[in-house]
Amino acid sequence: MRISVRHETTYRFDPPRARVIQSHRLTPSAHAGQKPLSWEVRVDGALFGSGFTDGAGDLVRTMTLDGPVSEMLIEVTGEVDTTDTVGVLRGHREIVSPRVYLRRTRMTAPGVALTALSDRLGAPATALQHAHDMAGLVAESVIYTPGATDQGMTASEVLELGHGVCQDHAQVLIALARMRETPARYVHGYLFADADGSAHEASHAWAELWVEDLGWVGFDPANRCCPDDRYIRVGSGLDALDAAPIRGISLGGGTETMDIAVSVAASQQ
Structure with missing residues (x-):
């Protein structure tokens, strides 16, 4: 499938900032499941540093915009050819050991609800079946409910609430997998359509679990499937905070607001 993306992020600062410095993880890498045909990240008046590929195989680039900055628009546009690899991440170059992703973070720390969820899992027939069982259990335990949570909620808090969005599904699955000694990481990107075929109008998130003899395999509990050719993979991390597509600082105090529009x-073809 050939997928086009337009992603606009608008920041507004009051009072204006003297300078804005950001690290962007906004560009998809090439692997067996996707081939970027064109991709551009644009900010009027900004200076972009040389990009680099981090240890996880994700593309990172720094940006500096001198002020006064009262409003800043980050425009991401591109086109990607995608291929269904049944969720298996093939041909993605990275040097970080999968065992790094056993590390627990504040967002994925164990809790009473997570322990109870883990206890519901039986002995797996295979490592792949175990991963599918965990993803299915998370999908059953957290009802997709837009607006029910905020970005700061932990996996344990979301599970106790029983409602959440794709970010929450991914982090609960990551927390559960790590409790079961399965390396897991958070992935952000784009989804052309939901499982029922309806348009998906926002960025998307899912999890990747390490399965022996297969490598990294993606699981999307929010849509009860593995990523296929509807998905564009952009970046990854230990949790949603670590994998944030935009991270940065601004010089000056005051309020900051952000609006996002994705198509x-x-x-x-």
Whole structure:
């Protein structure tokens, strides 16, 4: 499938900032499941540093915008050819050991609800089946409910609430997998359509679990599936905070607001 993306993030600062410095993880890498045909990240008046590939195989680039900055628009546009690899991440170059992703973070720390969820899992027939069982259990335990949570909620808090969005599904699955000694990481990107075929108008998130003899395998509990050719993978991390596509600082105090608009469409082949 050929997928086109337009992603606009608008920051507004009051009072204006003297300078804004950001690290962007906004560009998809090439692997067996996707081939970027064109991709551009643009900010009027900004200076971009040389990009680099981090240890996890994700593309990172720094940006500096001198002020006064009262409003800043980050425009991401591109087109990607995607291939269904049944969720298996193949041909993605990285040097970080999978065992790094056993590390627990504040967002994925164990709790009473997570322990109870883990106790519901039986002995797995295979490592792959165990991963599918965990993803299915998370999908059953957290009802997809837009607006029910905020970005700061931990996996344990979300599970106790029983409602959440794709970020929450991913972090609960990551926390559960690590409790079961399975390396797991958070992935952000784009989704052309939901499982029922309806348009998906926002960035998307899912989890990847390390399965022996297969490597990293993606699981999307929010849509009860593994990523296929509807997905564009952009970046990863230990949790949603670590994998944030935009991180940065600004010089000056005051209020900061952010608006996001995303459109994902199938392009003509």
